[in-house]
Amino acid sequence: MAQGVAEEQEDVHPGEVDAVMAATRVLVALSARSVAGLDGQITLPQFRVLVMVASTGPVNLGAVARALGVHPSNATRACDRLVGAGLLDRRDDPGDRRNLTLDLTAAGRALVRRVMDDRRAAIAEILARMPDEQRRTLAPVLESFAAAGGEVPATDVWALGWTTSTA
Secondary structure (H helix, E strand, C coil), X not given: CCHHHHHHHHCCCHHHHHHHHHHHHHHHHHHHHHHHCCCCCCCHHHHHHHHXXXXXXXXXXXXXXXXXXCCHHHHHHHHHHHXXXXXXXXXXXXXXXXXXXXXXXXXXXXXXXXXXXXXXXXXXXXXXXXXHHHHHHHHHHHHHHHHHCCCCCHHHHHHHCXXXXXX
């Protein structure tokens, strides 16, 4: 480890690390609850496909497989289930009839929107329970934390099961 990094870490108080760990657990639990609210309708990897399409727009099966890091046959099965559930629409690609294009149906868009809205509402509820002064200073601190941590670019947030839009 570089000398400068070691010295910087010595300035970090263990209580600060513990506080961030506790906040992280709350956010992870919130995220897990929002997906658990799908009541087995779809799996987490299938939800990630929906979020990917909501975030990037129509895609083909190859892009889904590459993005999820799975074999194309696994991506095909996941997408087939989503098409069967009425959440994803599969059509011939007008630019290349050898390819299929996947896009959200109205039900798929509504499902992604509902999960993201539930997450936002849960976060707002937590924020509302905080003292006003602390809440007002929280956003800049979290933005700084995210920047220092190398937050995932907005174009790739879908891979974590989040979207920056409301679909």
